[in-house]
Amino acid sequence: MPRNLRKEASPAEKIINGDVRAAARLIRRIDDGDREVFPVLTTLYPYSGKSHVIGFTGAPGVGKSTLVDKIVTKFRRNGRTVGVLAVDPTSPFTGGAILGDRVRMQNHSLDEGVFIRSMATRGSFGGLTRSTADAIIVLEAMGKEVVIVETVGVGQDEVDIVHNADTTVVVTVPGMGDDIQAIKAGLMEIGDLFVVNKADREGAARATRELQFMLDMSAHRFRGAGWNPRIIETVAVKDEGVDELYQALVDHRRHLEAGGGENLRKVRKDRVTNQLLDLLKEHLTERALEKLGGLEALNGTIEEIVERAKDPYRVCFDLVERLLGGASG
Secondary structure, eight states: OOGGGOOOOOHHHHHHTTOHHHHHHHHHHHHTTOGGGHHHHHHHGGGOSOSEEEEEEOSTTSOHHHHHHHHHHHHHHTTOOEEEEEOOTTSGGGTOSOHHHHHHHHHHHTOTTEEEEEOOOOOOTTHHHHHHHHHHHHHHHTTOSEEEEEOOOSTHHHHHGGGTOSEEEEEEOSOSSSTGGGTHHHHTTTOSEEEEOSTTSTTHHHHHHHHHHHHHHTGGGGTTTSOOOEEEEOBGGGTBSHHHHHHHHHHHHHHHHHHHHHHHHHHHHHHHHHHHHHHHHHHHHHHHHHHHTOGGGGHHHHHHHHTTSSOHHHHHHHHHHHHTTTTTO
16 A cells, blocks of 8 residues: 555554553543543553552642652563553642652653653542543553552542552651541541651651551451551652552552452452443533533522522422433432
């Protein structure tokens, strides 16, 4: 076939073949909420599901980005390809951090085995879970053996990460007042590994003790699972404790894959369930608004709810019955 008549590869084919630019463009479209990405994702989906997906979460300023940088280096030294999704606006991977962080990013950007992309939390339906789940599929399909997601570390996005990751790492630091109060709301329930970073600070031993106490109090949650969450002290900027954290990540992956991979299957089933529910909520909401004439058509009803002339519960039930033709019961 003449060269000028050769059919150009599709975006999905390019990504499967490891095309960095094609992957970056698709993730940008996902981030922008472009609905036209779904056919591409449909093609990519059978090529996903083989990576070790690791989530890093915790309050801003605990050093997640530095830890991610060090862990990426460890995986690369051990021959693993890595994709990183940074959802934290203060992350070095967004290009908006201090010069030292940019230098670290530049070092990784020269490595063909590492793909790094920043994403924004835009407050749309599904939030972190939907956009991140789609972007993870892209990185898995392009062959990244390890996918790391660093979350914004604020609000619901912290807890949402468990619905995207095989292994969830919760990062804290000493000296945040009541150390455990900073992380125990929901996060104690999702962590597979807990990191006390900046452990050269005063109060590190206390923070570790309190974490261990909280884990002991909820030990019933881990019975039968075969995995007890570990606490690792690190000083990421000095590369201290990073080897222990890396080994813990490897050990947790082995735990998930042991016994025929039943634990990994359970984790993946949770991820797929939440992904499907998020897709359903998004699409059903959009279709419902279309049939109702858009959000503007509900302005009068919303005003009545504000004035307490109506309540949102009965309005919701009535709208569902209207949409389903009275079939909702």
